[in-house]
Amino acid sequence: MRLAFILGEIGSGLRRNLSMVVSVILVTFVSLTFVGAAGMLQMQINQMKGYWYDKVQVAIFLCNESSTAAGCASGAVTDEQRDNLGKMLESPAVKQYISDFQFESQAEAFQHFKDQFSNSPIVDSVTQDQLPASFRINMKDPEKYQIISETFSSQPGVETVSDQRQVLERIFVWMNGASVVAMGIAVVMIVCAVLLITTTIRLSAFSRRRETGIMRLVGASKTVIQLPFILEGVIAAVVGALLASGTLWLVTLWLNGDLSRQFLNTPFISSAQVLVVAPVLIALGGGLAGIASLLTLRRYLKV
Amino acid sequence: MIRFENVTKVYDPNARPALDDVSLEIERGEFTFLVGASGSGKSTFLRLILKEDRATSGSVYVAGQNVANISSWRVPRLRRGIGVVFQDFRLLPQKNVFANVAFAMQVIGKSRSIIRETVPEVLKTVGLEGKEKRMPHELSGGEQQRVAIARAVVNRPGILLADEPTGNLDPITSMGIMGVLDKINQNGTTVVMATHDDDIVNEMRKRVVELRNGVVVRDEAKALYTSMIPVVGESRLLKDASDEELDRATGGQQ
């Protein structure tokens, strides 16, 4: 009976304050979407790190005809220089840091290039001569990149030593920045959401002061009087959280659909991972709304 | 049933107290009028019984319990034992008569079947049989106040507080309301009614407690609205009044 009564009160409260309730839903929706986006960006970073860090290589690019680096003053790399570099890689001083290496010839480099950009007109403007041959090295410990770089970058026939990890780090720094920005926006939006919930509950308490006054006088418990208001805020916030979760889910669908066809090598987070984020968003939205409502009622609803 | 011991209530430290050292006992089953000009402290007296306000000093006892010692989560229980009606009825405009009365039972968790059984009985007691489906705006003032009384007593409280219940009603309608309150009192409910309607008080001949500036200046059984001689801080009993005084006090209605 009391439950039915409380549910009825919630229903009439939601209906009476419809426009405010809708705005609470929208604001929590937007703010929690940003929270979730920040969280999912972090997940994406971790996933890419796990995926790429095993695969990234240090590449020693060798001189070709058009190289301008200091070590390439004598023109394209000679067979002798190349064999010499191969021997250095086999030497114990270097070998202890690397697990294995392969040589990629200009022809292979051109083939890889053509595969990678098969849809792009750029392929037609590039010739095999323009691409450098390289040694591709898998490190035992990627942190030891510096040693390889120091050993090889001044060798004759070497144009440059590049660490793919550094390129990735730059991407991760950028993604981290984006997630910090998303979190910052989320915080501002959450403040808005809390203020809006506070105002909504206050208006709701005001518009139903006659009912609550009577409830008080006939001896209704604090719970029965306050619960409809609190649940009103919580329900609106949870609906917002569900919308946010749904939006994030759509984003993962898009990542794994269209986008993953364009970035074949990128491991995108899966839709299932939204299931980790969604409960957090719902708890966060519901919890904040509950606390905000409770504190507001303490001030504006005499019981 | 209700006992005030040296109760003082100060709202504003710069003004005189709303109640000033009031000591008073109201017995179970009694019908008491609380009379006095506007601002004399009648509503404050009733609010202290409900623990809507706290006494600045002194103690208020309701059913033997000092209300100051009732913790806030048990205040609802205190209030379930007390019905209240006001001058402005305070009905819920979007609910019909039945729903208005049922509301008081729903919010304290009474079952649907008990509500269906009790509400019609109480509506009959207050003389509103057959008007269950009416909306408040379809009722006269007197009928609205009857609904309010029904709502106040539907949970069978031991005490009924009425704060100027006839203040918005014409004399004849007021008498009807007094009949209802009297009937409820006959059923054993202690009734305390604040009013400054002299006709009603004079007609009913019940106990009269008169407040002036927060001080009890008179407390008489079976009394009239005004005592015969202007009183300052002391009371006279009705039996001591002269015939001439009685005549003047009742406006020659005797």
Ligand SMILES: Nc1ncnc2c1ncn2[C@@H]1O[C@H](COP(=O)(O)OP(=O)(O)O)[C@@H](O)[C@H]1O
């Ligand atoms: N909430 C309040 N705050 C401040 N003063 C109040 C409050 N309620 C009543 N008073 C003052 O207390 C006095 C008694 O008021 P009240 O009990 O309402 O008298 P009555 O009901 O007899 O008209 C008045 O002077 C009134 O102004």
Ligand SMILES: [Mg+2]
């Ligand atoms: Mg008053």
